[in-house]
Amino acid sequence: METALTRLALRIWVALVLAFLFIPILIIMLYAFNTSTIQSWPLPGFTFKWFPETWNDPEVREALLLSIKAGLIATAIALVLGSAASFAVHRFRFFGREVISFVVVLPLALPGIITGMALNSFFRFNGINLSLWTIVIGHATFCIVIVYNNVIARLRRTSPSLIEASMDLGAHGWTTFRTVTFPLLSTALVAGALLAFALSFDEVIVTTFTSGAQNTLPLWIFGAIRLGQRLPEVNVVVFFVVLFTVVPVTIAARLTGGGGVTRASAAAGRAAKEGE
Amino acid sequence: MRAALLLTPPLAWFVFIYLASLGILLITAFWRINSFTTNIERVWNLGNFRTLFENATYRAITLRTIRMAALVTLTDALLALPFAYYMARVASRRAQTALFVAVLVPLWASYIARVYAWLLIFTNDGVLNWSLDKIGLGPVTLAYTNTAMWIVFSYLWLPFMILPVYTALERIPDSYLEASADLGARGWRTVARVILPLALPGVVAGSIFTFSLTLGDFITPFLVGGAGSSFIGNVVYGNVGVAGNIPFAAAFAIVPVVIMGLYLLGAKRLGAFEAM
Numbered sequence: 189m190e191t192a193l194t195r196l197a198l199r200i201w202v203a204l205v206l207a208f209l210f211i212p213i214l215i216i217m218l219y220a221f222n223t224s225t226i227q228s229w230p231l232p233g234f235t236f237k238w239f240p241e242t243w244n245d246p247e248v249r250e251a252l253l254l255s256i257k258a259g260l261i262a263t264a265i266a267l268v269l270g271s272a273a274s275f276a277v278h279r280f281r282f283f284g285r286e287v288i289s290f291v292v293v294l295p296l297a298l299p300g301i302i303t304g305m306a307l308n309s310f311f312r313f314n315g316i317n318l319s320l321w322t323i324v325i326g327h328a329t330f331c332i333v334i335v336y337n338n339v340i341a342r343l344r345r346t347s348p349s350l351i352e353a354s355m356d357l358g359a360h361g362w363t364t365f366r367t368v369t370f371p372l373l374s375t376a377l378v379a380g381a382l383l384a385f386a387l388s389f390d391e392v393i394v395t396t397f398t399s400g401a402q403n404t405l406p407l408w409i410f411g412a413i414r415l416g417q418r419l420p421e422v423n424v425v426v427f428f429v430v431l432f433t434v435v436p437v438t439i440a441a442r443l444t445g446g447g448g449v450t451r452a453s454a455a456a457g458r459a460a461k462e463g464e
Numbered sequence: 465m466r467a468a469l470l471l472t473p474p475l476a477w478f479v480f481i482y483l484a485s486l487g488i489l490l491i492t493a494f495w496r497i498n499s500f501t502t503n504i505e506r507v508w509n510l511g512n513f514r515t516l517f518e519n520a521t522y523r524a525i526t527l528r529t530i531r532m533a534a535l536v537t538l539t540d541a542l543l544a545l546p547f548a549y550y551m552a553r554v555a556s557r558r559a560q561t562a563l564f565v566a567v568l569v570p571l572w573a574s575y576i577a578r579v580y581a582w583l584l585i586f587t588n589d590g591v592l593n594w595s596l597d598k599i600g601l602g603p604v605t606l607a608y609t610n611t612a613m614w615i616v617f618s619y620l621w622l623p624f625m626i627l628p629v630y631t632a633l634e635r636i637p638d639s640y641l642e643a644s645a646d647l648g649a650r651g652w653r654t655v656a657r658v659i660l661p662l663a664l665p666g667v668v669a670g671s672i673f674t675f676s677l678t679l680g681d682f683i684t685p686f687l688v689g690g691a692g693s694s695f696i697g698n699v700v701y702g703n704v705g706v707a708g709n710i711p712f713a714a715a716f717a718i719v720p721v722v723i724m725g726l727y728l729l730g731a732k733r734l735g736a737f738e739a740m
Contacts, residue, residue, distance in 0.1 A: 191651065198550040202563070205547045208619065209570045215591055216581035228589035273474035280467035288471075291478050297672065298724065299680020301697045302489070303482075305717040308704060309492045310485035329482050332474065383572075390574045392683055393697075397704060406576045413580055413687060426577040437572040441565060 213430060220427035227419050242424040251408040258320060258404060259388040262327035266384045267377065269328070270335025278343040289340075295330040303330065304397030311398070318400025326398040327391060331384035338380035338444060339373060346372050379443040382436035390433050405429060493715035502708050512715035522699070526719060529695045532610075533678035536617040537671045540625040543618070544670065545663065548626050552633035564630075571623035579684055582616045583607070586688065608690030616688050617678050624677070625670035632666025633659070668731050675727060679720045696720060 215229075223233035242248055270292075277288055295303050307326050311318060350372070354364040392406045399407060405425065412422045494508050516522050551563045570578070585591045586607040593603040606612045636659065644654040682697030689695075696716055703713035 194651065195554060198546055198554060201546045202550045205543055205622075206566060208543075209566070209622065212578060212581035212585060212619065213570060213573055215585060216577055219584060227584050227587065229584075229591040229594045269474040269477055272470045276467050276470040276474075279470075282467055282471075288475070291483070292474075295482060297676065299676050299697075299720045301680040301682065301700055302486075302717050302721055305700055305704070305713060306482075306485035306489040309488045309710065309714055310481070312710065313488045313492070325481060329477070332477070386572055390572075390576070392576055393680065396701065406574070409576050409580070410683060410687075413576075413583065422580070426574070426580060429574040430577050433572050433574045434569055437568055438565065441568060 216423075217427055217430060219423040222420065222423060225420055227423070238420045238424045242421040245418075245421060247403070247408065248405075248421060248425060251403045251405045254320065254323075254402055255389055255405040258323045258327055259385045261320075261324045262331050262388045263381050263384045265324070265328040266331035266335045267381055270332045270380065270384075271339045271373075271377065273332070274336045274340035274343060278340055289336075292333045292336050296333055300391075300393035304394040307394070308397040318398060318402075320402070322398045322400070323395055323402075323404065326394045327388040330391075330394065331388055334384045334387060335377070335380035338376045338383070341444075342373055342376035375443040379440035382440045386433045386436045390429065489714050489717060492711050493718050495711040497709050497711060504710060512712045515712065516715060516719065522716070525694050525696060525699060528693070529679060529697075529720075530723060532613065532617065532695070533675045535614060536621060536678045537625075537674040539614070539618040540622050540674045541629075541667050541671065543622055544625040544629045545660075545667075548629035548633050548663075548666070549659070551626075551630050553636075567623045567626050567630075571627075575620065576683065578620060579616060579687055582612070582619065583687055586612050608688065608693075610689065610693055613685060613689040613693060616684050617681070620684070621674040621677050624673040625667070628669035629663055629666040632663050632669075636662050672728070672731070676720075676724055679723060 218231065219227060220238065221234045221236065222231045223235045223237075224231070273288060273292060276282075277285055303326070307322070307329075310316075311322055316322060346369075350368055351364055354368045359367065390406055391404075392410055395404055395407055396410075403411065406429070409422055409425055409429070412418050492504075493512055494510070495504055495506050496509055496511050497503065498505050516526070551560060555563060588603065588605070588607065590607075592606065596602060596604060606615075640658055640662075641654060644658045649657065680697055682695055682701045685693050685695040685698055686701075696719055700713045700717050703709045703716070
């Protein structure tokens with residue numbers, strides 16, 4: 189189809205875009221080993237000394253613990269609510285069914301500042317003090333759609349005859365769910381949970397408005413960069429945060445064959461369709 | 465009955481927390497603060513919106529935010545089209561999978577880490593100036609400029625554009641391109657008349673995200689933008705924190721919602737959704 193020259197030009201373009209996408213990530217990983225407290229290039233030398241230093245910083249530990257707690261609870265809520273919504277939308281026909289898939293996408297499709305500001309006004313209005321739980325509420329709200337998308341995609345690809353066969357063989361609703369439906373869904377649930385956790389673990393914009401005085405790990409990073417303080421520790425934290433956000437995604441991509449991981453395109457497609 | 469049982473918890477979450485929050489955000493925008501006590505007064509008025517329209521600074525900030533969102537969207541579309549075309553129609557099956565993962569990794573890699581990476585690249589003695597010096601192009605001052613912001617935003621949201629464009633291009637049947645060639649269209653004509661129109665729905669889907677995410681950001685302007693590069697988000701953030709004018713912050717947060725609404729409406733008018 190394409191001439192050899194076009195192919196060559198396309199290849200060069202792809203290589204340049206890949207370089208653009210990956211060089212910053214590689215560079216930031218290298219800075220974790222910087223011997224100097226001044227963040228300049230080239231690095232004067234390589235060291236591991238900041239790793240124990242960072243690990244022993246009580247502020248970093250506290251932020252890490254808060255991030256993990258918030259991520260786990262938000263993921264648990266998203267798993268329950270997201271799969272309940274996807275079962276309902278998949279299995280039953282009811283009034284307003286189409287609206288649901290639109291509403292669950294909103295927290296991801298609207299700019300984060302709106303979700304953050306809206307929740308902040310909501311908590312203020314109801315006299316709720318900002319705490320771990322307000323962070324969890326914010327995170328769960330935008331994580332639900334991740335689980336929902338993964339589970340409903342799997343449900344749509346699962347043949348209903350499997351469930352009918354189970355029923356025909358005398359298995360009741362719960363037995364069928366336990367022995368047929370759930371095993372079929374398990375990898376979609378794991379993928380959804382991993383992605384929801386990764387999203388929660390990394391979120392800054394909504395969290396700024398829902399966290400009060402406490403710092404999650406990304407908020408701690410933001411604060412430290414802003415003040416230009418403890419940058420060697422920031423480098424180490426960033427090194428691990430990149431790992432922790434990338435690893436779950438690669439696992440999830442394997443579990444779902446790539447389908448559920450595109451977060452944006454899935455949501456954009458749906459939002460666009462609903463907008464008609 | 466079972467549908468209600470499944471649906472009530474997620475629906476209650478969205479109605480009583482998320483939609484309620486958006487409702488309260490809207491209401492708060494029409495309140496005001498007492499200028500002496502800085503307490504919120506629940507008195508209906510249009511003062512916040514009047515300030516937004518009449519104050520030249522806020523108008524400039526709104527325009528700057530929209531302009532940047534448009535520029536970033538355009539840049540990402542230009543970067544993504546050849547890349548996605550190669551991915552969808554030239555690359556071998558294995559290369560296709562590899563490229564897919566290569567786009568997913570930066571999509572999910574920690575947001576704050578990627579912004580920070582660019583901060584270090586742009587500093588006076590960072591990677592960029594070191595490389596420019598090596599090839600004899602001399603140092604540039606990019607840190608804390610609007611150009612820096614443009615590069616970082618384009619970088620951050622590029623994967624959000626590539627994926628839907630790729631999906632759109634992959635769906636084009638080979639026969640369309642063959643037909644175009646048979647009818648005598650040379651390479652570029654096929655690109656302009658067949659490929660680009662069919663890629664448009666993907667570009668629109670991606671643009672919803674590049675546009676919306678830029679519109680709602682305040683971390684990137686804060687960290688890599690200089691003085692005088694405030695976004696809508698920065699004013700909202702400032703008014704929740706230091707300045708303490710929640711009603712005004714709420715009013716300004718409504719602006720991106722309205723812009724996104726108009727944007728989606730405009731995209732629909734273009735007829736871009738019909739093709740999805």
